[in-house]
Each structure stands twice: as structure tokens, then as C-alpha cells.
Amino acid sequence: xxxxxxILGGNPETGVLVDIAVSMGIxxxxxxxxxxxxxxxxxxESFDIDGFDVDAxxxxxxxxxxxxxxxxxxxxxxxxxxEICNKLGFxxxxxxxxxxxxxxxxxxxxxxxxxxxQDIPGIYLTKNDSIRKPKGLELPLMVKPxxxxxxxxxKICRDEEDYNSTVEKALKFxxxxxxxxxxxxxxxxxDMSAYYTFKDGIPYLSATFDRTLTRIQGNSSPIALGTxxxxxxxxSFVEKVHPKLSELFKSTGVQTGVINVQFFVENNEFYSxxxxxxxxxxxxxxxxxxxxxxxxxKMLINYALTGVFGEDDFAEKNDYMMRGKSACSVWVLLKxxxxxxxxxxxxxxxxxNVNFVVERFKVGDTVKDEWVGTERQVLFRIYTDADSIVDxxxxxxxxxxxxxITDANGDxxxxxxxxxxxxxxxxx
Numbered sequence: 001x002x003x004x005x006x007i008l009g010g011n012p013e014t015g016v017l018v019d020i021a022v023s024m025g026i027x028x029x030x031x032x033x034x035x036x037x038x039x040x041x042x043x044x045e046s047f048d049i050d051g052f053d054v055d056a057x058x059x060x061x062x063x064x065x066x067x068x069x070x071x072x073x074x075x076x077x078x079x080x081x082x083e084i085c086n087k088l089g090f091x092x093x094x095x096x097x098x099x100x101x102x103x104x105x106x107x108x109x110x111x112x113x114x115x116x117x118q119d120i121p122g123i124y125l126t127k128n129d130s131i132r133k134p135k136g137l138e139l140p141l142m143v144k145p146x147x148x149x150x151x152x153x154x155k156i157c158r159d160e161e162d163y164n165s166t167v168e169k170a171l172k173f174x175x176x177x178x179x180x181x182x183x184x185x186x187x188x189x190x191d192m193s194a195y196y197t198f199k200d201g202i203p204y205l206s207a208t209f210d211r212t213l214t215r216i217q218g219n220s221s222p223i224a225l226g227t228x229x230x231x232x233x234x235x236s237f238v239e240k241v242h243p244k245l246s247e248l249f250k251s252t253g254v255q256t257g258v259i260n261v262q263f264f265v266e267n268n269e270f271y272s273x274x275x276x277x278x279x280x281x282x283x284x285x286x287x288x289x290x291x292x293x294x295x296x297x298k299m300l301i302n303y304a305l306t307g308v309f310g311e312d313d314f315a316e317k318n319d320y321m322m323r324g325k326s327a328c329s330v331w332v333l334l335k336x337x338x339x340x341x342x343x344x345x346x347x348x349x350x351x352x353n354v355n356f357v358v359e360r361f362k363v364g365d366t367v368k369d370e371w372v373g374t375e376r377q378v379l380f381r382i383y384t385d386a387d388s389i390v391d392x393x394x395x396x397x398x399x400x401x402x403x404x405i406t407d408a409n410g411d412x413x414x415x416x417x418x419x420x421x422x423x424x425x426x427x428x
Contacts, residue, residue, distance in 0.1 A: 002027040003305050004066040008051045008081055010037020012360045013281045014072025018043050020297045026305070029064060031057055038360075039072065051077045058087045068304035073279050076147065076175075078103050091307040093198070093257035093300070094277065101252050102259065102277035105146040105180045112272055115248040117241065120264065120271045122182030127171050131164050133181070140184040143167055145174035152374055156184055185264040185271065187215050192231040192270075194242070195260045195284045196249070197296070197318065199310050203249040205242060205320045206258075206292075207284045208234045214333060214416045217373050226418035228392065229287055229327040230320060232425040233265055241270050256309045258296050260284070281375055283358065286383045287327040290355050292317050326426060327385040328392045330399050333415045334361070334379050336369045337407045344402040348382060351402075353395040356383040367413075377415075379405065389427065393420035 003026050007018055010032030018039045021028040030043040033050045040046035045064075049056050051074070061069065061084070069090050071081035079099050085092030101111040112119040123134040124146070133141065143166045144154040153173030157163035170179045195207040208231035213222035231237065245261065260280045264271040279285065285296035294310065294317050303309040342363055349357055358381040361367065371377045380403075384395045396418055405413045 003068070004029065004064060005301065005304055006031055006057065006061055006064075006066050006069045007039070007043075007072050008032075008057070008069070008077045008084075009072035009074040010034055010039040010046075011073060012038040012358065013279070013283070014074065015039040015041065016283070016358060017070075017072055017279060017297050017301075020295070021301050024298065024301060026301065029060075029066065031060070052080050054080050054083045054087070057084050061088055070300060070304040071278055073281055075103055075276060075278065078277055091256075091303055091305075093254070093303065093309075095253045095255075097252040098254045098257075098277060101248070102275040103147075104176070105144065105274070106176075106178060108273075108275055109180075111248055111251070115244055115251065117244050117248055117272050118270060120182045120185060120273050122180055125167055125171075125179045125181060127177045131167050133163070134183075137183050139163065140186075142182045142184045143170050144180050144182070145170050146178045146180050147175050182273075185266065189264040189266045189271075190233070191262065192233050192237070192265055193227075193260055193262045193282075194237060194245070195280070196258065197310075197314070198249070198254045198257045198259070199314055201250070201255045203246050203254075204315065204318050205238070206288060206318055207320055207322070208237060209282075209284065209327075210421075212418055216416055223333060223373065223375060223377065224282070224331050225333065225416060226331050226396070227282060227329045228389070228421050228426065229284070229322055230426075230428065233270075234320065234428075236268060237263075237270065241272075245272075256303060258285070258300070281381075282329060283381065283383070286356050287322070287329075287385060290383075291322050291325055291327065291385060292319055294318070321428065322385075324428075325385055325387060326389045326392045327383075328396065328421075330380075330382040330384065330396060330418050331378055332380040332382070332403065332405070333377050334367045334405065334413045335415055336367050336372050336377075337411075337413055338366045339363050339379075339405060339413065340408045340410075341404070341406045342379075343404040345380075347402045348399055351384075351395065351398060353384045353386045353391065354382060354399075355385060357381070358383075389421055389423050393423065396420050 030046040082094040100107045140158045191211040197206045209227045209229040210231045260276045262274045289295040
């Protein structure tokens with residue numbers, strides 16, 4: 001009989017995890033309060049239960065006689081995921097300390113301070129505090145709730161009036177009622193990430209990548225236009241940051257799982273922010289499966305059902321330099337409006353360097369105004385790899401020249417296209 005797995009969360013990125021579980025012959029149950037959640041579409045079964053309703057999910061698991069629980073691509077559900085697994089005695093990759101360290105911005109700051117990992121300078125404000133600015137920091141400032149993800153509630157504030165009203169508004173987006181006010185790392189900073197696999201308590205660096213962000217959306221949080229692997233900062237990161245970060249990870253007692261940590265880089269200084277202790281919306285695992293031959297999604301699904309994470313040859317396959325290849329994810333961001341036409345998608349999918357496309361909208365869907373400046377405005381993430389950065393840049397141009405997305409007036413809906421990468425930075 002097929003094993004049964006509950007997956008928490010229903011966003012489009014979690015939908016890809018659901019598809020993998022279904023393809024493995026697993027009876028897949030998605031739990032999300034939204035009846036129309038995208039991840040429910042291909043699930044074997046689904047239930048309209050809030051991911052925070054621990055007791056209801058525990059009862060459902062017992063009633064359905066499920067074999068395991070797994071969290072999808074949603075930071076905020078890692079804590080309830082741990083509580084549900086504990087009550088049922090199921091394998092769970094999240095330790096208590098890991099939830100403290102990686103599932104809120106304030107917890108992460110504390111762990112960074114303890115292990116000498118530089119983070120972004122800033123302060124916390126609670127709803128009982130008078131609104132003030134961090135000592136030594138001037139406007140513009142970045143305001144964000146400590147416990148929401150995907151850019152929700154985040155804003156760049158450039159004047160006093162806007163700062164005061166944004167802090168009040170951001171407090172409402174925080175379950176804890178805490179807001180983080182940080183130095184705004186402006187367009188002169190680079191943005192890189194380090195993606196790790198925890199196996200048997202060892203943190204393996206599995207990938208590094210650089211991001212290009214769109215900065216033309218006013219004061220909303222900048223959203224990625226694309227990524228490139230490996231990062232041009234890989235050598236410097238491995239020397240300067242990796243040893244400290246590894247000690248931070250070990251202090252949380254984590255044995256199993258995946259984490260992505262983002263950094264701003266300014267004058268070769270790394271400023272750490274925003275750990276994601278779960279599969280990523282960016283989905284580095286797609287490149288890793290294609291190039292290095294292991295699939296984090298299957299590893300996590302198997303772990304949820306058996307307690308075993310990955311094969312014995314994982315360490316040999318793991319190579320953060322991508323076996324000498326280059327990889328790139330192209331994000332297609334849309335303006336607000338209704339999608340009337342998508343042309344060229346089949347041609348993009350059949351391109352020799354394109355491995356996978358995550359599709360978040362279809363013709364007839366509407367991108368709402370309030371989604372602009374969050375990851376909800378992403379139409380496609382297109383995964384490409386090639387033997388060199390030159391081939392990657394050619395592929396970016398091919399995608400840009402092939403895809404056309406228009407509204408009912410025939411106007412182009414794409415906000416901005418990813419520009420080719422600077423070739424000399426990515427010849428290793």
C-alpha cells in the first residue's frame with residue numbers, strides 16, 4: 001500500500017514538491033487554509049486546515065494513518081512542523097535551537113552575534129516601544145517584520161513620516177509584534193547566497209549563487225530578476241565566512257536538512273541575513289539534481305517517511321563549484337494587471353540549455369497591485385545550465401527574445417529583464 005505523507009503549505013513552490021512526491025507513488029495530502037492553494041491541484045488529497053493548527057493536523061494524521069509530515073517552501077510553518085512531528089513521533093529535521101536560530105530574524109541576529117558572523121546593523125521595535133531610529137544609522141532604512149517572508153510587510157523608508165507609518169504598518173504583519181529596522185543595503189551592494197546540506201550533523205556547502213535584483217519598483221523590497229552559480233565571491237566566502245557559519249550551524253544541533261543563507265557584499269565584507277531552513281523558492285535543488293545528481297526534494301520526502309536522508313555517496317557527489325559548469329535561474333516579473341497572452345513558452349522549454357520552468361500564473365490570471373514588490377509577482381522561474389558563462393548569457397538573450405507576455409491592451413507586462421552577467425567575474 002502507498003505510504004501517506006502530509007505536506008504543510010500550499011504555495012506554487014510547494015506544488016513542485018507535491019508533484020515529486022506523487023511521482024514517487026506516495027499518497028500526498030496537502031494542508032493549507034486556502035481551498036484554491038496551487039499545491040493542492042495535483043495532491044492525492046487536501047484539507048483546508050491552517051498550518052498553525054497543530055492539534056487539528058495531529059488529529060488528521062492519526063485519522064488518515066499517515067506515515068510522515070514534511071514542511072513545504074514556507075519559513076513560518078517550520079515551527080508548527082516541528083511541534084506536529086514531535087507529537088506524532090515522526091522524523092523531523094528541525095531542532096528546537098534551529099527553529100530559534102533560523103525561523104525569526106531576531107533569533108538569527110542573536111546566533112550571528114554569538115558566532116562572530118556579521119549581520120546587517122539594526123534594532124528591534126515592539127508595539128510598546130516609541131518609534132526611534134537605530135543609533136548611528138541614517139535614512140534610508142529598511143523596515144521588516146521579524147517573522148514574515150517573501151518580502152511581505154517590508155519597505156525602504158526615505159523620510160521620517162514614511163518611516164513612522166511603515167513601522168506601525170509592519171508591526172501588524174508580525175505575529176510576534178516585533179519589527180526589525182536595518183541599514184538599507186543599497187544598489188552598490190552585491191547579493192549572494194550560500195546553500196547548505198546537513199547530513200549526519202555535517203554542514204556541506206552545496207551551492208553558492210549571486211542575485212540580480214530589480215530596483216525600479218519604488219520603495220518596496222527589491223525582488224530577484226535572476227541568479228547565477230557559482231557566485232563570483234565563492235573563494236572569499238569559503239575562506240572568511242564558511243568556518244564561522246559552520247560553527248553556528250553545529251551549535252543548533254541540526255543533523256539533517258537544507259538551509260539557504262543570504263548575504264549582502266560591500267567592499268568584500270559579507271553581511272548575513274535571511275536564513276531559509278527549508279527548500280527554497282529559488283530552488284537551487286533543481287540545478288543540483290541536474291548537475292550533481294542528488295535531489296533534495298526526494299531526500300526530504302524519504303527522510304519524512306523513513307528517517308534516512310540521502311545516499312552514502314552524497315559527499316562525493318556534492319560539489320559547490322558545479323563540476324565546472326555555470327547555472328542560471330531567470331525570473332520573469334510582471335507588472336500589475338490581467339495576463340491576456342503568453343507567447344514563446346514552449347520554445348523556451350525546448351531550448352537546449354533550459355532544464356525546467358516553474359509556472360506560477362496562466363493566461364486570464366490577474367497580478368494584483370499589492371503583490372508588486374513581493375515574490376507573488378513572479379510569473380516564471382526558468383532554470384538553465386551550460387558549459388560556460390558565455391553560453392549562459394546567450395541563453396538569457398534567447399529567453400528574452402522568445403517570451404512575450406501582454407495584457408488586454410497589448411502592452412508588455414514584464415517589469416524588467418535579467419541582464420547578461422559580467423563574463424570576467426565568472427571564469428573560475
